Amino acid sequence: MLRMTQTRTVLSIFVLFLHTTFGESGCTSADGDGTFGDDEPDNFDIDCFSQLEFKDSYSSLTCNFTELPPHNTNYTLALCTKEDSNYVCFNMEKQEDAYFLQFTDILSNKDICMDSEIKRKVCRSLVVTDIVKPEVPFDVNITYQKEANEYLIHYSTPHSWKKYLKDKLIHQIAYRQEEGTWKTIESPYLQVKLLGKNLENDASYEVKVRSQPNGDYFKGMWSEWSDSKSFRTAREQHSTESYSSMVVVIFSILGFILSVVMIVLIVTFWENRIKPAVWPNLPDHKKTLEQLCKKPKNNFDISFNPESFGYVHIHKVDGIGAKAELENFLQPSTAPETNLPEKFRSGSDLKMIPVKTDKSNLNLSVSYGGIWSAEALHKLLGTSQFAATEGNCGSSTYEVCHSNRVPLCDDGFNLSSTPPMAPSGQPGPQRLNGDTISLPTNEMRSPNNEEAYVTMSSFYKIQ
Amino acid sequence: NPAFFRSIFWVLPLLLVLSPVNASSCAMGNTTTEIRVKYENILSHDIDELVHMSAEFRDRCCKNKKQENSKVFFCNDTQEIESLQSMACNMLRFFHKQKINKDFRWKAALVSCGTLQVLQCKCERHKKEK
Numbered sequence: 001m002l003r004m005t006q007t008r009t010v011l012s013i014f015v016l017f018l019h020t021t022f023g024e025s026g027c028t029s030a031d032g033d034g035t036f037g038d039d040e041p042d043n044f045d046i047d048c049f050s051q052l053e054f055k056d057s058y059s060s061l062t063c064n065f066t067e068l069p070p071h072n073t074n075y076t077l078a079l080c081t082k083e084d085s086n087y088v089c090f091n092m093e094k095q096e097d098a099y100f101l102q103f104t105d106i107l108s109n110k111d112i113c114m115d116s117e118i119k120r121k122v123c124r125s126l127v128v129t130d131i132v133k134p135e136v137p138f139d140v141n142i143t144y145q146k147e148a149n150e151y152l153i154h155y156s157t158p159h160s161w162k163k164y165l166k167d168k169l170i171h172q173i174a175y176r177q178e179e180g181t182w183k184t185i186e187s188p189y190l191q192v193k194l195l196g197k198n199l200e201n202d203a204s205y206e207v208k209v210r211s212q213p214n215g216d217y218f219k220g221m222w223s224e225w226s227d228s229k230s231f232r233t234a235r236e237q238h239s240t241e242s243y244s245s246m247v248v249v250i251f252s253i254l255g256f257i258l259s260v261v262m263i264v265l266i267v268t269f270w271e272n273r274i275k276p277a278v279w280p281n282l283p284d285h286k287k288t289l290e291q292l293c294k295k296p297k298n299n300f301d302i303s304f305n306p307e308s309f310g311y312v313h314i315h316k317v318d319g320i321g322a323k324a325e326l327e328n329f330l331q332p333s334t335a336p337e338t339n340l341p342e343k344f345r346s347g348s349d350l351k352m353i354p355v356k357t358d359k360s361n362l363n364l365s366v367s368y369g370g371i372w373s374a375e376a377l378h379k380l381l382g383t384s385q386f387a388a389t390e391g392n393c394g395s396s397t398y399e400v401c402h403s404n405r406v407p408l409c410d411d412g413f414n415l416s417s418t419p420p421m422a423p424s425g426q427p428g429p430q431r432l433n434g435d436t437i438s439l440p441t442n443e444m445r446s447p448n449n450e451e452a453y454v455t456m457s458s459f460y461k462i463q
Numbered sequence: 464n465p466a467f468f469r470s471i472f473w474v475l476p477l478l479l480v481l482s483p484v485n486a487s488s489c490a491m492g493n494t495t496t497e498i499r500v501k502y503e504n505i506l507s508h509d510i511d512e513l514v515h516m517s518a519e520f521r522d523r524c525c526k527n528k529k530q531e532n533s534k535v536f537f538c539n540d541t542q543e544i545e546s547l548q549s550m551a552c553n554m555l556r557f558f559h560k561q562k563i564n565k566d567f568r569w570k571a572a573l574v575s576c577g578t579l580q581v582l583q584c585k586c587e588r589h590k591k592e593k
Contacts, residue, residue: 057573104573107505107580129505163508217504 046077048112048126049133049221053162059106059128064098076115080123081108089113132220134159134169134211142207142231149196151233155209155226156190170214172222175207188214202235489544489584501581509577513570544582551578552586 048063063077077099080089092099106128113123139156153173159165173185173192177200185192199205209226213219266274555575558568579585 057570105576105580107501107577163512164505217500 046112046114049131050106050128051133051135052106052164052218053159054102057104058102059104061092061101061103061128062098063092063112073116073118078113078115079103079126080111080113081105082111083108129217130219132165132213132218134165134213134220134223136224137171137209137211137226140207140209140226140229142229144196144231144234146234149234151194151196151199151231152191153194153207153209154191157211159211160190165213165218168214168216168218169211171209171211173207173209174225175205178204178206196233199233201233204230204232206230488587489548489582498581506574506577506581509570509574513567513574516564516567516570544584547578547582548584548586551575551582551584555586 045066054060078089
């Protein structure tokens with residue numbers, strides 16, 4: 001009896017050992033928690049994506065099979081989380097061909113498990129923040145900026161007023177001409193600009209936008225495309241540009257021509273007009289004197305030769321008495337001098353003053369500042385008293401103001417030498433109250449050929 | 464029976480010896496970088512929301528109550544993780560307080576659980592609320 005009891009005990013223990021060895025219980029996985037993560041993977045092809053803050057504080061997980069399972073088999077997908085020693089799973093809701101679940105915890109590591117009637121439960125790890133699919137952008141607007149010839153594309157995203165993905169998205173803008181190829185631009189901002197010069201004029205374009213996590217912490221995939229928006233480019237982009245460029249070309253040509261003309265004018269008139277006006281020459285005293293001293297008229301006999309003044313009665317002027325005597329002197333008692341014109345000026349002006357032929361008048365003490373022409377002298381005193389050299393006095397255009405160069409008619413007077421003695425008591429050359437000199441009339445000196453040239457300096461000495 | 468007392472007497476010391484060591488309830492799983500990254504990208508936003516909600520409900524919660532009776536949660540220097548664990552577990556106790564606004568309780572629980580998750584800590588069994 002005791003042996004039979006012992007035998008049954010041993011057999012029961014052995015059966016229990018076999019049961020444990022063959023592992024007919026559910027917890028036979030390598031993990032020991034009911035999952036088969038470390039076991040050989042079964043055919044478990046599903047694609048999942050998460051949407052953060054899908055509704056209020058809830059996030060969502062959406063999964064679908066890449067290979068459709070047999071229709072006769074019912075599959076169950078569950079999202080499981082390991083908490084402490086527990087393994088908490090939540091079954092996903094089947095919606096058409098996808099499985100959907102809402103949850104709040106996005107921090108903990110989760111597993112997606114598939115369970116079916118014919119297969120054992122299979123799980124796979126899943127990080128919710130690495131499979132984020134943003135929401136679709138909306139409200140795409142295109143604005144044309146005429147001055148800059150640019151097209152501003154602006155759009156919005158629901159994540160702008162949410163907390164996790166705000167400013168953590170990359171937006172892709174796709175545009176194309178009618179039935180053309182798509183071109184893309186990526187930007188982290190909510191607006192981009194298209195340059196008008198890169199687009200066709202007066203053409204229709206189409207624009208759409210999508211978003212993706214930038215990858216700093218949240219990773220994932222592109223969202224769905226937004227609704228397309230069409231716009232038409234401006235028509236007169238090139239004409240405006242061509243007009244402005246033409247104006248610039250015209251103005252530049254005109255400026256170039258004007259500068260060439262100015263240069264030519266300056267070069268042409270530099271010596272004659274511009275330079276004398278800008279940088280006047282220093283005045284030449286010789287030329288200045290020529291300009292100041294006017295040339296005498298042809299019939300105006302001018303001479304510095306003292307001999308030509310031999311017939312001139314020069315008297316001193318003594319106030320009123322001189323005036324009375326002057327009047328007497330000017331009485332036309334003898335005729336010859338009437339032929340002579342009477343012109344009287346003061347100072348050193350050249351005048352033809354009628355003179356009496358009567359020698360007695362020559363004794364008057366009144367002297368005049370007059371100059372007689374050679375003809376008058378010849379008429380009055382005779383040519384014999386004068387030894388004028390006609391060759392020297394032939395020229396009627398006598399330049400008075402020349403010095404050193406012009407030969408003066410030597411009529412018997414030598415201005416450079418000492419004044420000759422007046423015969424019979426006649427006063428010699430006396431200095432008058434003016435610039436005139438009184439010259440003796442009775443005595444004529446013989447012409448001095450050596451002193452044919454009378455200089456201004458000698459004239460100054462006599463004074 | 465003297466044998467009975469001898470069999471019982473050695474059990475108590477044995478239980479004391481075999482009882483588990485009072486180890487920290489926080490695992491050393493996440494590094495400082497991981498904790499900071501999770502806090503900056505996720506937990507900080509939830510805390511901001513909770514602060515705004517508490518500012519909104521402050522007058523309701525603290526009405527006719529003295530400030531001295533309110534429990535204060537201290538954060539000890541050099542023991543940040545333990546302090547945060549203590550605060551999170553204490554805040555979880557409010558989950559079943561019916562007088563507190565429901566949305567606020569849910570938000571507080573979310574922040575508490577998120578904090579514990581980031582720190583890889585857990586509350587003592589009798590204080591933790593699921």
